[in-house]
Amino acid sequence: MAGTIRLRNFIEEKEPRRAVIIGSGYIGLEVADALKHRGLEVTMLERSGNVLEEIEPEIGARVEAVLVQHGVHLIKSAAASSITADAQGRGAVVQYGSGGSLPADLVLLATGVRPRTGLAEAAGIQLGPTGAIAVDERMLTRVNSIYAAGDCAEVRHLVTGRPAYIPLGTTANKQGRVAGENAAGGNARFEGVVGTLVTQVFELEVAKTGLSVQQAKAHGFQPDAVAITSTSRAKYLRGKPILVKLIWDRPTGRLLGCQMAGEEGVAKRIDVAAMALHGRLRVPDMLHLDLSYAPPFAPVWDPILIAANEAMKKFRRS
Amino acid sequence: MAGTIRLRNFIEEKEPRRAVIIGSGYIGLEVADALKHRGLEVTMLERSGNVLEEIEPEIGARVEAVLVQHGVHLIKSAAASSITADAQGRGAVVQYGSGGSLPADLVLLATGVRPRTGLAEAAGIQLGPTGAIAVDERMLTRVNSIYAAGDCAEVRHLVTGRPAYIPLGTTANKQGRVAGENAAGGNARFEGVVGTLVTQVFELEVAKTGLSVQQAKAHGFQPDAVAITSTSRAKYLRGKPILVKLIWDRPTGRLLGCQMAGEEGVAKRIDVAAMALHGRLRVPDMLHLDLSYAPPFAPVWDPILIAANEAMKKFRRS
Numbered sequence: 001m002a003g004t005i006r007l008r009n010f011i012e013e014k015e016p017r018r019a020v021i022i023g024s025g026y027i028g029l030e031v032a033d034a035l036k037h038r039g040l041e042v043t044m045l046e047r048s049g050n051v052l053e054e055i056e057p058e059i060g061a062r063v064e065a066v067l068v069q070h071g072v073h074l075i076k077s078a079a080a081s082s083i084t085a086d087a088q089g090r091g092a093v094v095q096y097g098s099g100g101s102l103p104a105d106l107v108l109l110a111t112g113v114r115p116r117t118g119l120a121e122a123a124g125i126q127l128g129p130t131g132a133i134a135v136d137e138r139m140l141t142r143v144n145s146i147y148a149a150g151d152c153a154e155v156r157h158l159v160t161g162r163p164a165y166i167p168l169g170t171t172a173n174k175q176g177r178v179a180g181e182n183a184a185g186g187n188a189r190f191e192g193v194v195g196t197l198v199t200q201v202f203e204l205e206v207a208k209t210g211l212s213v214q215q216a217k218a219h220g221f222q223p224d225a226v227a228i229t230s231t232s233r234a235k236y237l238r239g240k241p242i243l244v245k246l247i248w249d250r251p252t253g254r255l256l257g258c259q260m261a262g263e264e265g266v267a268k269r270i271d272v273a274a275m276a277l278h279g280r281l282r283v284p285d286m287l288h289l290d291l292s293y294a295p296p297f298a299p300v301w302d303p304i305l306i307a308a309n310e311a312m313k314k315f316r317r318s
Numbered sequence: 319m320a321g322t323i324r325l326r327n328f329i330e331e332k333e334p335r336r337a338v339i340i341g342s343g344y345i346g347l348e349v350a351d352a353l354k355h356r357g358l359e360v361t362m363l364e365r366s367g368n369v370l371e372e373i374e375p376e377i378g379a380r381v382e383a384v385l386v387q388h389g390v391h392l393i394k395s396a397a398a399s400s401i402t403a404d405a406q407g408r409g410a411v412v413q414y415g416s417g418g419s420l421p422a423d424l425v426l427l428a429t430g431v432r433p434r435t436g437l438a439e440a441a442g443i444q445l446g447p448t449g450a451i452a453v454d455e456r457m458l459t460r461v462n463s464i465y466a467a468g469d470c471a472e473v474r475h476l477v478t479g480r481p482a483y484i485p486l487g488t489t490a491n492k493q494g495r496v497a498g499e500n501a502a503g504g505n506a507r508f509e510g511v512v513g514t515l516v517t518q519v520f521e522l523e524v525a526k527t528g529l530s531v532q533q534a535k536a537h538g539f540q541p542d543a544v545a546i547t548s549t550s551r552a553k554y555l556r557g558k559p560i561l562v563k564l565i566w567d568r569p570t571g572r573l574l575g576c577q578m579a580g581e582e583g584v585a586k587r588i589d590v591a592a593m594a595l596h597g598r599l600r601v602p603d604m605l606h607l608d609l610s611y612a613p614p615f616a617p618v619w620d621p622i623l624i625a626a627n628e629a630m631k632k633f634r635r636s
Contacts, residue, residue, distance in 0.1 A: 191606060
């Protein structure tokens with residue numbers, strides 16, 4: 001919060017013209033959106049070949065398209081190597097890749113989050129495989145009567161069953177409440193997360209829950225996937241296209257993940273898939289879910305049901 | 319569809335001024351909304367003491383308030399007894415209750431749906447306890463090789479486990495697909511519904527899934543309930559109030575139903591509760607669901623989680 005206010009004050013006082021954002025995760029994207037709305041020229045440098053971590057290519061392509069539409073200059077596969085003052089000493093120069101350089105009046109590092117574990121380590125508290133503090137379901141560390149919660153702590157991923165590091169405000173809130181209740185003598189439990197995330201990039205809503213195809217493979221699943229396009233609501237009420245990708249485990253049919261992009265109806269629709277992950281539903285369980293329908297809100301077959309029915313065809317053949 | 323087009327043509331040709339709608343279910347409410355937008359004076363006659371069937375009083379009060387705001391005249395506990403031509407033979411008079419009468423240029427009967435079972439009965443096909451055609455999960459009637467689907471057929475209610483009559487387009491679509499697949503030699507199954515419904519009354523979105531308190535009692539549950547008000551998204555992004563009522567079984571904690579009303583974010587949010595019913599979740603299972611969060615789409619604690627946490631306090635005490 002303090003950093004954001006400092007950034008806003010800097011923009012209002014110094015009136016920078018050219019911004020370079022290093023990293024294209026959801027923070028980088030949301031700031032790109034905000035800076036464009038303030039009229040800055042925005043260039044994003046992304047080290048990997050993709051915007052947003054663990055986003056499927058179909059969804060990533062929609063994000064890149066909306067960046068182009070709004071005049072954000074995205075440079076992929078380009079790791080920043082240095083930030084130096086320019087010759088006049090009035091701005092900065094960001095060097096990247098093999099010889100690229102960008103002049104900038106403002107540089108934002110949005111390269112990810114690392115858990116701050118110094119205090120815990122100094123106290124002899126064990127970290128988990130992700131590098132964050134290992135905790136159990138009661139948010140207890142490996143040292144009795146010391147609890148950890150929030151961006152410093154691991155969380156169990158309910159799809160893989162393994163510890164993960166997914167620092168998000170919602171999770172921090174839940175963990176904090178559970179840790180607090182237990183520290184005060186209670187017995188609350190936080191089972192874990194399914195990896196739900198939503199962000200808005202200009203007019204595009206982007207959401208995911210569960211595992212990507214890559215993550216699923218890395219965790220020993222044999223993922224299969226379909227991507228479909230439907231509409232957010234009845235076409236005659238100006239429904240907007242919505243892209244849904246479903247990912248499941250080929251041998252068992254178990255749902256592993258879902259990703260969506262569209263101009264409306266994405267954020268809370270991803271929660272249906274999140275609930276399916278919480279319930280460990282299989283693709284065959286998802287064909288006839290009793291989801292709400294009325295023309296202003298959904299087509300008769302909700303996009304998730306259309307995706308599930310397409311997934312079922314592929315699952316049957318496999 | 320044909321009836322709706324005839325109604326529209328009648329309005330455009332005859333320019334009626336005063337409409338009386340008999341019945342205040344979702345069809346009656348949606349037509350009241352549409353007629354008001356066309357500038358008609360609208361009076362609704364409701365036989366019972368409540369608008370919308372099986373809507374909780376807190377939610378019903380919101381619906382009535384929005385009707386009043388838009389100048390719809392609602393008369394409750396008023397059964398229509400006759401519709402006759404007026405003295406000039408140019409309009410109609412609707413008589414109701416003990417001596418009430420309303421002049422009308424247009425009268426709409428929106429008093430509910432009954433299954434059309436004549437053909438089935440003539441063929442010796444058995445009806446179920448609801449009066450609609452009894453079918454199994456394959457949509458097979460009690461007569462081998464004859465299938466039924468849609469508004470003529472029963473459906474299994476997955477919360478009660480019993481047959482119900484809930485004629486809705488989504489269900490008809492699913493049943494039709496399953497019946498067709500099986501009639502063509504397949505082996506598809508339609509497990510049933512959880513009773514999800516959404517409608518829009520002027521700017522108010524109203525949704526329910528599962529059982530009302532009354533229905534729960536009628537089915538032998540011991541329902542308990544909480545109602546909370548939260549916001550559809552972050553307040554600083556002009557989130558709008560959203561009312562959530564959760565209903566659960568006191569002895570077991572099992573979720574039985576959920577109802578919502580608000581100006582946005584209701585339709586797809588009810589699907590989270592529908593998924594919880596599909597998964598037979600208990601209130602303690604719902605405290606930490608990994609639902610999507612970003613300021614444009616939800617508060618950090620989604621209204622459903624706030625309701626679940628309130629429900630948990632009451633469940634613990636019981």
